[in-house]
Amino acid sequence: MNILSGMEQKIKERIQQAAHTAMGEGKISFETLPSFVLEKPREKAHGDYAVNLAMALTKQARMNPRAIAEALIESFDRSGTYVADMTIAGPGFINMSLDPAWHDQVIPEILAADKDYGRTDAGKGKKIQLEFVSANPTGIPHMGNARGAALGDTIATLLDAAGYAVEREYYVNDAGNQIEKFGDSLQARYFQALGQNVAFPEDGYHGEDITDTVAGYIEKHGDELLGLNEEERKEILVHYALNEKLGVIRGELERFGVKYDNWFYESTLYESGSVMKTLDQLRERGFIYEKDGATWLAATKYGEEKDEVMIRQNGTPTYFAADIAYHLNKFERGFETLINVWGADHHGHVGRMKNAMSALGKNPDSLEVVLMQLVRLFSGGEIVRMSKRTGNYIALGELMDEVGVDAARYFFVMRSADSHLDFDLDLAKSENSENPVFYVQYAHARIASILRQQEGERISANLGLLINPAEIQLIEKLAELPGMIAHAAESREPHRLCAYAHELASLFHSFYGKCRVLNIEPELSAARLELLRATKITLSNVLGMIGVTAPERM
């Protein structure tokens, strides 16, 4: 257990104890202890912690909150808590100040844990699956996919650090309608490339990448497909193109720092009969009926506004049918929690899918969807539309070429998923101090530089010498990491990592301006060097979780 988290937990327990003790002594009365918070007050003058239990108890105890606070303080057992002083403030806060002796434990804890500092076992090894990006393999990843990749990967990293057993999965939509269209498009480009004047399907994939793919195929295999029938020709072209596209997608995502544990192919759901089996399960539960030659899901039976088609008149299952089977399959693989990262344009799908899981007897709360708002691209002050159909979009690869992986990942993770993101390409292209990632990386490089210059052997340090306010603020921020990670993981809010990294870097830069490290009294220098080592480890760990490098030099 981390020093800070352990201390906070103990104080909360003692507060609860104090309430029960005070009731036992007849000082206050209540039926059930209301929930309360132990928080760090914004104002340093209010101490290290504030507890609001006295105010939360006013109704049940029918007493002035300050009188309740007094009773709680009297009954509070301070032994082993580092609590040095307790005062009543404002409407009834109990403010606590701590014995600074706890600071001495922070740096040794970090140095001992090193790359593992920040990790906790809060998740108790629970199996969680994160599915993200899952871009159609008919194109290459765009900006929306990039945001999903950065967010999904960082949430997975957070959950891993918080002690969950995480699996990253990519759902490959290699079946269904869009693959048909894909085949039609490829075939048209194939004919065109070989000089035949054929019309291109209106709802086909107009992207130039399709033309390139076909050109590549012809280079290798010539015009040998002309003699085949349409079905065989399209199947060969689709197979070739999907392989190529998935290779590109996988490569670009890996370059972006994202590696998947599993690539799940939609087509396997059809081959294994899962789609039909899932429909059978729904039918047994009375949610399936036939109408107009199609098979319907009676979603209105469980409160939806309308029923959904599962199998079309032409006999092919809908995407929704396959997706229900896919999610059921995830549960069958033993995951207790499923998290999907979806673009806001799919938000209508969230309730439908949860209700469908519910209809199949699964707990809908075990399926979570992190909805991210769409990315709007700006260039020269104008919106750049991204559309696979017009082929006019900025690809992930292009983004990485222009702004670099570090800046791109930090930029996407920095903002909460539900903020509507305007991505200014001109701003992102300019590599200057406007980009906050440099600020954090600079702090790391600066520490590395000092540690490089440090001469002589590392002597054991007296950490009690670190009493400058700048040093104390830095130490206290360092101590927050494990709790921050656990909280960010629980709330699926990776942007907290960026906020923390920036705060930590800021405290370091401030410390640097106030406290010299080298060429001062050896004992103090040794203590500050330990502080720098701990800060460097912490910065490096946080940046690593975001997917950003922690450079030794810049």
Next chain:
RNA sequence: GCGUUUGUAGCUCAGUGGAUAGAGCGCUAGCCUCCGGAGCUAGAUGUCGCAGGUUCGACUCCUGUCAAGCGCACCA
């Protein structure tokens, strides 16, 4: 029309029901004989969209309303 996300400083955005609402950029004024100035210090800037409600206490929760984004297919 129904659903959903957003609305906080000039701009981009943080903000566990708590005390005097924050950061970056930009702006103003300082700081390099000294460990990396991609930095530091200080300052100015607010009807937390609007109106009600809940409560000891609301930027935060609820209702309504206005504005913007995104959905509401036998597309995925």
